Amino acid sequence: MHVLVNAAISADGKLSSRRREQIAISGPEDFDRVDRVRADSDAVMVGVGTVLADDPSLTLDAPERRERRIESGKSANPARVVADSRARTPTDARVLDDEATTYVLVADAAPAERVAALRSAGAEIVRAGEDRVALPAALEQLEAAGIDRLMVEGGGELIFSLFEDGLVDELSVFVGPKLIGGRDAPTLADGEGFVEEFPALTLEDVERLDDGVVLTWIA
Numbered sequence: 001m002h003v004l005v006n007a008a009i010s011a012d013g014k015l016s017s018r019r020r021e022q023i024a025i026s027g028p029e030d031f032d033r034v035d036r037v038r039a040d041s042d043a044v045m046v047g048v049g050t051v052l053a054d055d056p057s058l059t060l061d062a063p064e065r066r067e068r069r070i071e072s073g074k075s076a077n078p079a080r081v082v083a084d085s086r087a088r089t090p091t092d093a094r095v096l097d098d099e100a101t102t103y104v105l106v107a108d109a110a111p112a113e114r115v116a117a118l119r120s121a122g123a124e125i126v127r128a129g130e131d132r133v134a135l136p137a138a139l140e141q142l143e144a145a146g147i148d149r150l151m152v153e154g155g156g157e158l159i160f161s162l163f164e165d166g167l168v169d170e171l172s173v174f175v176g177p178k179l180i181g182g183r184d185a186p187t188l189a190d191g192e193g194f195v196e197e198f199p200a201l202t203l204e205d206v207e208r209l210d211d212g213v214v215l216t217w218i219a
């Protein structure tokens with residue numbers, strides 16, 4: 001499986017404000033690039049923190065991209081994946097609408113009644129890990145279900161864990177023309193943080209878009 005992490009950060013490295021409210025850091029050109037990357041992916045993944053904060057749809061905006069996918073024998077939208085150890089995704093979340101298949105990754109610690117509610121709301125449940133989703137095992141199950149290209153949109157907790165587990169192949173970051181600030185505002189990689197060994201990245205591409213820049217690294 002190829003795992004591409006894509007996110008937008010402010011000039012000072014934040015994903016959103018300390019209130020965890022979604023902020024349009026990308027401009028129209030970058031949002032269009034994101035839509036293209038989604039269209040080329042088999043699934044788009046976020047952590048439940050992002051679902052609770054933003055209620056994203058994770059579907060394609062451009063109708064022609066949906067049509068092109070259908071013409072090539074795929075579903076109109078890529079699948080959606082939520083890392084959600086305790087099955088906290090609300091049953092009326094937009095990721096559970098009928099626009100795409102949605103996999104919810106849960107741990108054994110997830111309450112059975114929440115898991116049943118998500119299943120009734122149409123989610124495909126993938127179980128891996130005891131207290132927290134074991135990402136390597138969960139991604140293996142997704143790969144077995146046919147997901148070869150996985151795009152991860154955030155947030156910072158999930159992105160850190162994917163790097164910690166050595167699962168990231170590529171990182172694309174749009175650095176936008178805003179300053180957000182705040183020591184408690186989410187950053188690109190939060191979690192515990194690395195202290196001895198730091199994942200090394202090789203710069204592959206630099207592209208100027210809107211009033212910012214897209215940096216693409218191979219991990």
Ligand SMILES: NC(=O)C1=CN([C@@H]2O[C@H](COP(=O)(O)OP(=O)(O)OC[C@H]3O[C@@H](n4cnc5c(N)ncnc54)[C@H](O)[C@@H]3O)[C@@H](O)[C@H]2O)C=CC1
Nearest residue numbers: 007008015016020047048049050133154155156157158161
């Ligand atoms: N600017 C951007 O491109 C984006 C910004 N965001 C922002 O990020 C914020 C949300 O980020 P976070 O709070 O960091 O939440 P997150 O989206 O990274 O989700 C973290 C949650 O995922 C679940 N999870 C399950 N297994 C996990 C594992 N192995 N490792 C880590 N988490 C695991 C846990 O319940 C954890 O609390 C929001 O403010 C949102 O607006 C989110 C995505 C993209």
Ligand SMILES: Nc1nc(O)c(N)c(N[C@@H]2O[C@H](COP(=O)(O)O)[C@@H](O)[C@H]2O)n1
Nearest residue numbers: 008023024025026054056057058059153
């Ligand atoms: N690429 C990008 N640029 C920004 O400026 C952003 N704020 C985000 N946020 C991510 O996009 C998701 C929204 O997806 P939908 O439009 O609802 O499909 C949001 O949840 C973040 O993951 N991304």
